[in-house]
Amino acid sequence: MNFPRVISNARHIALLFTGDRGRSVSPSFEYYQNRSLRGFTSAANPHRVATRNSTVRQVPLYQFLTSRSSSFKAMCKPNSVLVYTGGNDSLYSDIRHRLSFLLPPDEITVFNVSIQALKKQPWAEKSTVCVILASTNDLDDEAWEKIQAYFNQNGKIIFVCQNKLLASITGCDSSKANASILRFAFGSQNNKLKDTNKEFVKFLEKNMKKLPKSTAINETFRSKDVSVGANFTVVLKKEPDAPLFLYMQNNGSLHASALFSDATTQQLIAPNSNLLKDSLRSVGVNVCDTTMPPLTKGILIAEYDSIIESIAGLRLGEEIGLQPRILLRKSDVVEELGLPEATEKLLPIEVVNRDSDAGTSKNFDFNLYFEQIHSKIGQVVLLVDVATTTMDIIESVNAGIPSLESVVVIANRQISGRGRGGNEFLCPRGMAMFNFSFSISKKSRIAKHLPILQHIFCVALVEAARNLSGYPEFPLHIKWPNDLYCERSHKVGGMLLQCSTRDDSFRVSIGCGMNVSNDKPTMCLNDMLPKEAETRITKEQLIAETINKFTYYMKDYEDNGPETFKKKYHEYWLHSQQEVLLSDFNERVTIRGIDDDGYLQVRSKSNPDKIFSIGDDGNTFDMMKGLIRHKY
Template sequence: MEDRLQMDNGMVPHKIVSVHLQESTLKELGQVDPSEKEKSVSSAQMHDSADTSETAVKSELEIAANPGDPQSEEEKCKLEQASKHEEESSSLSDREIGPGEHHHLHLSSCHECLQLENSTIESVRFASAENIPELPDDCSSKPEDKNVEYIASKIKRVNLAGKPPNILIYVGSEGSKMQFEQVKSVLEECVDGDSYTIYHLREEQVLRDPWVDNAVLLVIATEETISEESHKQFIKFLSNGGKILGFSSLFTFDDIQIKRKDKLKTVRELVVSKPDNTEVKLDFLISGCIFEEAMKENISKVKPLSHLNNADRDLVIIHLPYGDNGGEAVLSQVHLELDINSMDIQTEEDFNLLKMSNTKRYEILKEILISLGLSCELREIPMLTPIHLLSSDEEIHVAFLKWLEQNVDAEGLIASSKVSLKFVSSDETKMEVTPSLMPVITQMGSFSSEHFSLKTYQQNLQTKKLGKILLFTEVTTTTMNLLDGLMFKLPEEMGLIAIAVRQTQGKGRGGNVWLSPVGCALSTLHITVPLYSNLGQRIPFVQHLVSLAVVEAVRSIPGYEGIELRVKWPNDIYYSDLMKLGGVLVNSTLMETTFHILIGFGFNVDNSNPTICINDLIRKYNKEEGTQLKPLTADCLIARTVTVLERLIDVFQEKGPNGVLHHYYKYWIHSGKRVRLRSEEGPVAWIVGIDDCGFLQVHEEGKGVESVHPDGNSFDMLRNLLVPKR
């Protein structure tokens, strides 16, 4: 029914709410003349409260809209339990609604409603990111009105401060849509997406529209001079208990002045005070300005949150309270809102410093938002999705389906202790997807995905058998579990791979959790290795070959050879020797004389935050070298990785370690590195290379060369430390 109704702004209702009608009203409705029902009555406009102490909001419900009229609308009205005298109809009721009370829906033709329309009716409005006036009417700005309920489809639950949970972003009169989207995207990664709606507060709306009472947070993200009129509105917002977060803006108050320290924006080291009274040092882009206090006696009101790590300890982030209603502001001359890809970074050193501080940037921003009363809890775990059976080769696909007929039970099930798979021809059955039972749709014709192109995968997969049969899903627990029930039964020539867009329980080495946002390449590949073979006698080399395959998948593309992607012993993919952007997990099972190996690998392709991704490195390379290399995609790189891996395995089986180690050393980050063994005070050693079994070789003074097993040790890159795994 919702899709047949349309609001006057062109939007359609998200949900129609059922209401209770008085019996007397129902009787009256039956007597209403049909022509009367079809009268279109418009809602009263929102009024500025400057002319009167109380705001009157009118709204009426059209009960029989003309289907051919695009302007037809449905509105609901909520009645307060108030006196029905006509003399009280000029003001809105401030009474709170109890949880068990029912408020009856009345109509524009109802005699009772006509008497009470001014005193009891609230508009149903659909919030629009493009139109701040479409925010819900706020009956009162009084802090005590905490339980007011807004009947709206896109506006979330009112927060404890009594304000609708809207976040407004002001980027000035010259601010572009792109600037707004940049700030919005950062906030969306920090706040609870189910609790807040983010809007663009445009210059013309600052003075005209009643946003002051309709937002829980105002973000000022412009370096323009704030006009006197706009400044007054922002102060009014604070006076009403509002919260302001300033990003490198000239907005300030209460004798706090902004002084330009540097002519240009620069990357500087900061000292940030944490809520637990600890301090952390990190590097951020600074606007070039600092905060100073004009009157030192007001220093008690200012809470310093961050200062430059210099002799003057210049303030760059401060907290300021305002008024008696809980208004407060956090003002920052640090560009916490900017992603590195939107900055004009001049040097490789600045790029590295900012990327290494990126995770802490999010932590600090979340702490600031929490201090301003916002919720930054983790979002809900996405729902699991069905699996699609795909193939890069039609002949192999048909052969696999024939194999399935002989190996599934009567219900189309292949059972497993981890995840049982139920094979169905299509998704019409709408079977529930659970962590222990997942449907697999076998018809390829119904497959489509925004994040994965089977055609791109097919074009880049050049293997004899690996990766030919795909189990693809948008969201799963972990791809490591999907192949468990198939790998011991499937014929060897049917190379099996599981690919996901997101994982809710991604696994890393040693029980670590691997975060799996959209933009990662996530897959688990099944391979078999004969026990009595070069690789079968050196299984630890498998993780080295996979790490190398990921790096070569990128750096073997013509033009991409200079992308600074490297391998770190024993199983990581790194940007230079600075930051991890991928990893490998290998589980092997020996069945008679054959190793069945599940290789899980994941690496960041297009997710810049919270750390770094391959496309970041490509953009960096383009800027430095003046090239125009295109960004890469997960489907392309997964296929290329599998292709390179099959070739590396073939070479290893033929020539042993010496066939691949020269490639591995070309890209690894450890040559000649000085480390300490076991602890920060442990003996000094130098990394020599990898021995014949794939273990790391180090040379300790006075003791010669010894091997370090990857399953028993971890390489701490930040401290150049080899320590036992716990």
């Protein structure tokens, strides 16, 4: 792994990276370009500046974050359930599908954790509410030590891997082998746990003899080796016509800390079974009966009706694009033929006029949005009330209608939101969730520094939120490389940038999820306003103003170079002069800023003459622990 990057070297990175309505004449491209710049000058729009200045006031930091009830404490980041399947993606998919009907959809994320992440990443955090081990493949002593440490910190573990655990109790001739269950909970401390092993073997021998004669069992074993860390209680339980369960509980805990079963994985996750639900509840995970909302059709609308009419290659009435395929029909055809149901494979879209009833939505104010937008990007909106993910939709639109570069895809809710590294991203109603794409000539200045685009977007988002809030010191900041935080504590948003190449240009797609008015899973922008704030931030205005600012700063970088922009970025970020540890090299460094590409520029503490840059491809910045490490 090439972790540090010398700043003189060239870098190449693969980025995943109510007004007048129904207007019929579309302004020229130059009009939008000029209006985008005029929107940021007082001479061009004195009313806009006067309006903002009238609400701008200096507020001490401690007065922010007071709009929530004093009894409510927001989580710093969403709770999570980790699932280990030993690399079996099909098994993970089955477990994840079952969990989608059991976990609160706006509160808990689910991660498919690899063996490398299980051993190397600091996953045993307060936000990890449970670990589901669905396989013991590749779990060596190093992995078991991490699992043991998590258990000893009152971590919750559910074993749904029948093959090597309780199945051995009912199917193994050697009762001594049954004590291996302690190793699964406590690693390779066989000598220290010698006495406990003997007592546990006797406990199992005694109770397993009862099973053939009894349809039910409920017995408890309490450890005696407290001095070596074996401070736990074991409950062996079987109901009539039900699998055998073993609950292992840290003494003093209100819930089971580990749960074993001789049920098969498929028994536990069967749709008509309550076994997994009861197992989650037994270890203290908040479960509920969850119904996923159905996917909905899309609405394609433009600031001016003639914009859509002039789109080259707009194919109506046929399925185009990638997945989901998109099917566009104008409103008059929809009245006659209707639209098919939305699925994960097909997104039906109604093309509507600004002044029509079809061009309204109770969950998104198009007028408010179009009044705020000043950029050519964003003059066309594809709104989907419930979508899979806007990332997939924008890719499908790009493939099916390459000429439609001014569209922004917006969802009121996503059921398959993705973040960096393919991780799940919770997307409840109240968030601003949007994607847009554009092309950049390979001859341009910014094309030589593509990674900087994600930082330009973060600056645009912070500045948009501050302007709309009316408070210059609004406590929204950038955590490198692509997260947005309230101060240094609560994550409130993130962005993702993808890039592909075509002929003489790059195609860039930017996606964003930002908590605006949702009270879960952490906190939102409106929670960050003082109680006396006269205005509230809306997702319509935030999306439009962010695109405005992004267009402005991208042009400024192209015309004037990086220095002015970097100064603005450093004003908004959290890391100036922060000392961190490069964990893979055990080297302490001081952060100096970002370089022209947006990589972290750092100075070695042991060798002050050594200055180098760190890319974000494959690395993650644990701000709370002050370290940068490889992300598995």
